[in-house]
Amino acid sequence: MEHLLEDEKGFFSDMDNSRRIKVLKTIKVKHPDYLNTMKLIQMCHKDYLNEVRVEPLSCIITGDPGLGKTTIFKDYIAQFDETSYSDVDTKRKILWANVPTPVRPNFLMSKLLQQLGDNRFNKGTDQEGRRARLVGYIKDCGIELIMLDEFQHFVNLKNKKPLFHYADWFKLLINETKVPIILFGLDYAHDVLNENEQLKRRYKREYRLKPFAYKTKENVLVFKKVLSQIEKQLPFDEESQIKDHSDIIHFATKGIMDNVMSLIREASILSIYDGDVAVRLKHLYSAFDMDYHMNDGANENPFDSIISEEPQYE
Incomplete structure (x- = not known):
């Protein structure tokens, strides 16, 4: 399946859930x-x-x-x-x-x-x-x-x-x-x-190949660009502003590309099932919580510290 062009955003609300989830499988990141x-x-x-x-x-x-x-x-x-x-x-x-x-x-x-x-x-x-x-x-x-x-x-x-x-x-x-x-x-x-x-x-x-580093301004910029690439390909009518949470996403995923994609794809699926128009922090929180490989049985969810700050949406 070919990925929809960026200027086709706005049509996702007319898609059924299964097609939107298929779009998630086509995401490519050229880091x-x-x-x-x-x-x-x-x-x-x-x-x-x-x-x-x-x-x-x-x-x-x-x-x-x-x-x-x-x-x-x-x-x-x-x-x-x-x-x-x-x-x-x-x-x-x-x-x-x-x-x-x-x-x-x-x-x-x-x-x-x-x-x-x-x-x-x-x-x-x-x-x-x-x-x-x-x-x-x-x-x-x-x-x-x-x-x-x-x-x-x-x-x-x-x-x-x-x-x-x-x-x-x-x-x-x-x-x-x-x-x-x-x-x-x-x-x-x-x-x-x-x-x-x-x-x-x-x-x-x-x-x-190495995990994404996050020690210098250049490292952070590269990682934010990766998140922006992913954001542009998500099947939502509104921006999820994932790159704004780059610090916590990097910490949660250890900068490993497969973890990053797994976290955002799963959060996107949860958002689609919720009938939401973007990925929220609560979806990232739940996606991390459900991925035992990523969280490695961690007692604390890194998104827990900021989820209370997110505005509530109807």
């Missing part, structure tokens, strides 16, 4: 980390197309859960992937997968081969043969970029040590495809690269 990361991936992609380097430029994007890695992963694919068909072959630009846990190269290769249209994607157990087939398909289909999410699964969860055998398989895949591979994962995904010097040399670009 600095989002834009910088998308630009980095595009640089790796364009360098390959323009044959800028002898070896493809690859990068790794890391960060704690909830900071937007998967959103960036999906958005880049949605914006830049393209598939074309002819009588003789199929061409596409981006090959992607989520690394399974526990990681198994054959299973991962099967997922990639299936995406490339190989009817024998799950046939055979010979790892080298399957890799050779995958490399052939990547070249024949004209793949320009490979993207892998959850790369931390190449690390043993029990002892936090990289799975060296699988890391060697991954290195061979890079060497043989000669296509940039963008990795996404939690911070300890770095351990796989750090333990393999040849892999480490191929990942000279890195971006680590």
Whole structure:
């Protein structure tokens, strides 16, 4: 569903609740980390197309859960992937997968081969043969970029040590495809690269996503702009003035993007069900109270200190 344009505000009161809630699912926030990361991936992609380097430029994007890695992963694919068909072959630009846990190269290769249209994607157990087939398909289909999410699964969860055998398989895949591979994962995904010097040399670009800081005027301004972006996309006829409560929203969410979106979406749903025309502090209060992941069983609700100051609306 396409998001309504800002100048279409005023029509939300005529929508039914289900459509307004669907609008909430379309909200996109292009904050600095989002834009910088998308630009980095595009640089790796364009360098390959323009044959800028002898070896493809690859990068790794890391960060704690909830900071937007998967959103960036999906958005880049949605914006830049393209598939074309002819009588003789199929061409596409981006090959992607989520690394399974526990990681198994054959299973991962099967997922990639299936995406490339190989009817024998799950046939055979010979790892080298399957890799050779995958490399052939990547070249024949004209793949320009490979993207892998959850790369931390190449690390043993029990002892936090990289799975060296699988890391060697991954290195061979890079060497043989000669296509940039963008990795996404939690911070300890770095351990796989750090333990393999040849892999480490191929990942000279890195971006680590962080929660929004809130210590300087510049930090506060950035966070307020994020809240303003969200505000403009909310399905209400009146402004909720969410950015005016940036201090308490940052404290409540710890500056984690997923928490911010979860809090405001849930508060918006509560407001819609109340038949209100904007998000009120009482909705933010209730949204925080109901989200056990966010409040972590906290005894106090941070919105409690200011909710009594909010004007009462009929």
